[in-house]
Amino acid sequence: MKALISSCLLGRNIKYSGGNNLTPNLVEILKKYNVELVEVCPEAFGGLSIPREPAEIINGKVLNRVGKDVSLEFEEGAKKTLNLAIKNKVDFAILKERSPSCGSNYIYDGSFSGKIIPGKGWSAKKLFENNIKIFSEEELKEIEEFIKKFNCGN
Numbered sequence: 147m148k149a150l151i152s153s154c155l156l157g158r159n160i161k162y163s164g165g166n167n168l169t170p171n172l173v174e175i176l177k178k179y180n181v182e183l184v185e186v187c188p189e190a191f192g193g194l195s196i197p198r199e200p201a202e203i204i205n206g207k208v209l210n211r212v213g214k215d216v217s218l219e220f221e222e223g224a225k226k227t228l229n230l231a232i233k234n235k236v237d238f239a240i241l242k243e244r245s246p247s248c249g250s251n252y253i254y255d256g257s258f259s260g261k262i263i264p265g266k267g268w269s270a271k272k273l274f275e276n277n278i279k280i281f282s283e284e285e286l287k288e289i290e291e292f293i294k295k296f297n298c299g300n
Contacts, residue, residue, distance in 0.1 A: 192223030204256035
């Protein structure tokens, strides 16, 4: 079984601030079931630096906090992420919730105020449109159930 996963969730210092979003309970589940991991950071794939200004989706574009349009970088990162998922024949993806790239259920509202709204990040949307099952790091129970069900069917 193979999963595409946001690198920051594994403790890689790749998020916009230069830090990470290590999720130990998620890592434990993936190790327990010997899930092969394909790491991604769509924003880095798109050429954005680490660290970088935070960005949010506003009216169909991705703008950073100082107002620069980084939509092209997000689109490039999304394409590379999808291509990596297809090339590696991943069975599912685990992406960082609320990220403008990776949010699978929720993203920030574009006001840079911390307000969360339902929505998908740029890369999550592209994966979803290509029928790749996506979870966030907040859906540990669902991830484990999916892995168990998948393993029973194979």
